[in-house]
Amino acid sequence: MLQVRIIPCLQLIGESLVKTVNFKNQRYIGDPINTVRIFNEMEVDELCFLDIRASKEGRKPPFHILKQIANEAFMPMAYGGGVKTFEEAKEVLSIGFEKVIINTAAYNNTSLITQICDHFGSQAVVISIDVRKSLLGHYQIYTNSGSQKNSMHLTEYLKEIEKAGAGEILITSIDREGTWSGYDIKLIKTITSNVTIPVIANGGAGSLKDIGQAVNEGGASAVALGSMVVYQKKDMGVLINFFEKEQINSAFNSK
Template sequence: MNKTRVMPVLLLRGQGLVKTVKFKNPKYVGDPINAVRIFNEKEVDELVFLDIAATPEGRGPDFDLLSDIASEAFMPMAYGGGITTLEQVRRIFELGFEKVILNSAPYKNPGLIAEAAGIFGSQSVVGCVDVRKTLLGRYELCSDSGRVKEKIGLTEHLATLTRCGVGEILVNNIDRDGTMAGYDLKLLSEVSGAVTVPVIACGGAGNVDHFVQAVQDGHASAVAAGSLFVFMGPHRAVLINYPERKVLTERLP
């Protein structure tokens, strides 16, 4: 088995799965339970669920839905979306998820990372940074599913996340989301050089070559993608898929 984890990222909105482009225009792509069953058969490395509506709607995780998802999944899973308290983190782990992904909450309460990592271990806490480029070419951090611009700089925020105890950093370029045009290798390299924890590449993958580039040129430790795993062909027909294990083993370190 290849050591570079290849992770589908599934976006939850209500009771269904959607896929966005640059965090906009969510397109319905199916039922999360059916997707989990297919990914079980594909024997994926890890599965990521992000509820993109939770924080904008001012609510917490949908624990009933997460319970249904966890009861079907045979692979490690991570969840992010609407997490603001340690009790929510505890409930997510009790359902069977291995990791929580924190994006918006750490800007206001970085102590939540320290609390969660202190109790459940750093390996179970993932810090997520959503980034877009300004007109001047600088990276700007965003929260609340990309709706809120944060004033803190990227390097400073990464230092806060790692100091508080995250075990991994999921880095996503909003401008690449859903485009399948490739990862932002400059961003990945910058983040990888600024932290000592593993970096997960997200945002823009369209083929296995992009995975290879993220690892070799962006120095990512793992790769994640959305559109690649839910669409097929030039017309983006909805089809849950995953590269053949042999291909991943041969191409990725």
């Protein structure tokens, strides 16, 4: 298994696999169950599923689809989207997912992080943070599928979630998401320099070089990929794919 994790981060809206750009203009990709089967054959180390509209639409996680996904998958998985309570987190984990990802509910109630961590351990809890740059270049936290701007300073929130017991952070640049323009390395550095827990970089990957930079320059412990693993190339058709491990290792070793 790779020391640095490369995680396909797949977007759901209910039962459909989709892909967005800047959290908007979703495009249908396909069936999540068939996609999991393909990633099984490619021996991907880990998968992440996010129902990107669940919180905004007030929906619970799509448990019936998650059960089907868990029954097919051979690798560890994380799920986020619409998880608002301890009971919902417990159900996600009982289905067979190793980690639960929380975004909006964690921002609104950090005690939920502690409650889940106390029961399942910190390793089971990933806090997702969606960030957009302001006109003045400041990083601002957004919740509810990127629709709600929040006032808490990013570094203050990082301290709160780490104190609450979070085991990992998934940081997504809304400005870069789906653009193939590379990760926001400054944002990743801001996160990694303010916490001691692992950080997953997400939003903007367009090449192996971008992946290497997120790790070597940004200090990320893992990287999440969206467009790169569901499209042939930028502006081309759908193709579920992944890299040979030798390719990925060469990206990390190049400075």
